Amino acid sequence: MIWAGIMVAAAxxxxxxxxGLSLPQRWLQDARIQRTVPLIPVALLAALxxxxxxxxxxxxxxxxxxxxxAVALVAVLLRAPFLVVVAAASxxxxxxxxx
Amino acid sequence: xxxxxTWSQARNAVIRNALGIAxxxxxxxxxxxxxxxxxxxxxxxxxxxxxxxFTGASQFALVxxxxxxxSVWAGAxxxxxxxxxxxxYGLRLSNLLNVHGLRRIxxxxxxxxxxxAMAIARDSERESRLAFWATGxxxxxxxxxxxxxxxxxxxxxxxPKALGFDAAPPAAFLALLAPxxxxxxxxxxxAAAAVVALACLPFVPAGIPLLIVALLVAAFGLWARPR
Numbered sequence: 001m002i003w004a005g006i007m008v009a010a011a012x013x014x015x016x017x018x019x020g021l022s023l024p025q026r027w028l029q030d031a032r033i034q035r036t037v038p039l040i041p042v043a044l045l046a047a048l049x050x051x052x053x054x055x056x057x058x059x060x061x062x063x064x065x066x067x068x069x070a071v072a073l074v075a076v077l078l079r080a081p082f083l084v085v086v087a088a089a090s091x092x093x094x095x096x097x098x099x
Numbered sequence: 100x101x102x103x104x105t106w107s108q109a110r111n112a113v114i115r116n117a118l119g120i121a122x123x124x125x126x127x128x129x130x131x132x133x134x135x136x137x138x139x140x141x142x143x144x145x146x147x148x149x150x151x152x153f154t155g156a157s158q159f160a161l162v163x164x165x166x167x168x169x170s171v172w173a174g175a176x177x178x179x180x181x182x183x184x185x186x187x188y189g190l191r192l193s194n195l196l197n198v199h200g201l202r203r204i205x206x207x208x209x210x211x212x213x214x215x216a217m218a219i220a221r222d223s224e225r226e227s228r229l230a231f232w233a234t235g236x237x238x239x240x241x242x243x244x245x246x247x248x249x250x251x252x253x254x255x256x257x258x259p260k261a262l263g264f265d266a267a268p269p270a271a272f273l274a275l276l277a278p279x280x281x282x283x284x285x286x287x288x289x290a291a292a293a294v295v296a297l298a299c300l301p302f303v304p305a306g307i308p309l310l311i312v313a314l315l316v317a318a319f320g321l322w323a324r325p326r
Contacts, residue, residue, distance in 0.1 A: 002144060005171030009161055010151035012179035017154075018207035020189015021198065028190045036320025037187050041156060042285045043292035043316035044181055045276035047309050048163055050293035051300055053269040057168055058301050065266045072270035076277045082127040089270030093263030 064096040109226055113217075117233040120213050124155075125241030131158055132249020134267050137259040138166030142250050149246040153239065154211050156275050157181045163268040164306045173306025180313045188215040195219070195227045209235030288316060 020028065028034075053069045054060055068089040075085040128149065135145040140162060148158050157178035164174030189210045195218060198206045209231065218231040253259050280286050295315060296308040303311070 002140065002165065002171050005161070005165075005175040006144060006148055006151070009157065009175035009178040010148070012175070013152050013154050013157050013182035013185070014208060016179070016182045017185045017189055017210040018204070020186035020191075020210060021193045021196070021203055021207050023186075023190075025190065025193070028187060032321050034187070036317055037183050038279070039285070039288055039316050039320050040313060041181055041184055042276065042279050042288050043312050044160065044177060044309055045156065045272045045279070046289035046292040047296035047312040048160060048177075048272040049269045049276065051296050051308055052163055052167055052272065054297060055167070055300050055305075057305065058303075060297060060301060064263075065269060068263065068266035069269050069273065072273050075270075076274055081123065082271070082274050083130055085274040086130040086267045086270045090263035090267045093266035094261060095263075097261070097263070 064093045067096055068093040106225075109223075110229060113221070113226055113230045114233050114237075116217065117230065117237050120217065120234060121237040121241040124213060124238050125245035127155065128242045128245025129249035129252075130267060130271060131155065131162075132246040132251075133253040133259070133264055134159065134166070134271065135162040135246075136250045136253040137264040137267075138162040140165070142254060145250040146243065146247055149243050152178070153208060153242065154182055154185060155242075159268065159271050159275070160309075163272070164309070166265070166268065167305055169306025170304065173304070173310065177306065177309045177313070180310075185210050188212070191215060192218060192231065195224060196231060197224075206231070206235075209239065211235075211238075213238055288319075292316065 049069070053065045054062060056063075071092040072085050072089040075088045080088070131149065132145055135148065135158075136142070140148075145162075148161065152158050152161075160181050161171075161174040161178040164177055165171055189207065192206075192210060192215060196206055214231050214234045217234040218227045221227040221230050253264070256262065259265075276289065280289060292312045292315075296312050299308045299311055
């Protein structure tokens with residue numbers, strides 16, 4: 001099942017890239033498309049941050065991941081590199097669990 | 100066009116930049132390998148994602164949803180929706196690259212954030228094309244190498260969660276989101292998306308809140324009054 005999902009998602013991502021290079025320019029130049037498409041990653045990434053921090057299964061929870069996210073936010077605001085942001089969040093969660 | 104010293108200087112500068120961005124992205128692939136393995140993907144599945152999908156945010160989303168217990172199809176749909184921005188990158192690149200046939204089939208795989216940024220920042224079409232191909236090829240190598248090392252390193256750990264790797268995905272998503280929040284509208288949309296996703300989370304299967312959010316933001320973008 002995971003393999004099928006990987007293959008379908010990879011094919012979809014590839015076709016989207018190819019579509020941009022291949023479709024008639026005017027289709028994608030529509031003002032509403034130009035306005036909407038950049039908003040989708042913003043909304044999805046924000047929703048991913050929220051749901052992956054504050055839920056376990058279908059339950060809303062606040063645990064060490066909230067503290068880890070706060071540390072990640074500080075790292076992002078300090079313009080830390082990607083790996084530092086992720087490592088800081090992981091280390092925070094690991095340390096808090098040791099307490 | 101004859102090869103001039105200026106061209107060879109420009110070429111070296113382009114390749115240096117491509118190498119720099121590829122090394123930085125390779126480091127980011129390390130965390131992808133680690134997160135995918137912690138989410139329960141096999142080594143082969145993790146590596147296949149980086150080779151075949153080759154667009155970071157979508158890969159993180161797919162393994163993030165699976166790791167949180169969501170269905171693989173909700174994850175796949177989220178990955179595809181995140182990949183929609185690459186279509187707009189392709190649109191911007193199509194005149195610049197002017198590729199057809201097999202070259203276009205190959206070029207399409209490299210249409211991502213980094214190659215687009217590198218290609219459109221150049222002064223001449225020739226430099227743009229070199230920047231696109233050099234960044235794409237070098238980054239592809241480092242992205243897959245980073246994924247492999249991250250996944251292998253995590254596989255030998257007895258308990259990745261003890262190292263807090265389960266707290267890594269939200270941090271990764273935040274780092275991907277931050278550069279897109281430089282104006283008031285995206286900031287408001289991000290806040291609204293987070294609230295809506297959490298509000299519907301107790302009532303629908305894992306992963307579905309993301310699709311609800313995507314649907315709402317698409318409706319907002321298409322029908323809300325343009326400023």
